[in-house]
Amino acid sequence: MELQLSTPALLFSAITLLMLAFTNRFLAIASLIRGLHKSYLDAQDKGTIVKQIHNLRIRLRLIKNMQLFGVFSFLLCVICMYLLFHGFTQAANWVFVGSMGSLLVALTLSLIEIQISTKALNLELADMEEIFKKGSSGLDFIFKKDAKKDEE
Template identity: 85%
Template structure:
């Protein structure tokens, strides 16, 4: 199969959308960190806040690496197009493979970050479930229909 100039160009829109999603995740985490920092300053010994801070630090590192590999994939696509334009087909093929590999790594890191963010949400739910467990059994009371007393 011969690599054409339009092939790496097709990745531009996909990589750009991924970078936008990665940046949105970064901005959301930055906001969470600022809020947790304020909560931590009010109650520094609260274990859940400390766990969330550790969790956000891992996620921040993953997002930074996701962005790094996304940008590297984008740059390799540009180099690939340059090589194709100048007729260096074999080198362009290898650079394109590198670009796809970099994109694959960025997506794998994204999957890991999603798993960690789910863990963070479970920490929040665990804290709330303790309150709900004192009132009833789990979160089931939300779905139970209230019966009216003294119906005639």
């Protein structure tokens, strides 16, 4: 199979959307860090906040690397198209493989970051487990509160 100019061009939209998603994650984490910093200055028990900040630092590093590999993949796509345009098909094939590999690394890092994020959210929800252990199932506890208010 011969690589055509349109093949790496197809990755442009996918990589652009991924970069947008990575940037949105970065902005969300930056906002969380700013909020935690304010909480840290006001808090009496700083241990939990320090653990959260440590988690966010790891996620921030992952997002930085995701963006780095995404940009590198985009750059290699452009180089691949240039090589194809000038007829260097063998070199273009290798550059395209590099671009796909870089994109694969970015997606793998994204998956790892999602796993860490999910663990952090589960820790945040841990204090609400007591409500569920008292015999309510699902969101029943919310509706029971609303029903009690309506009766009064």
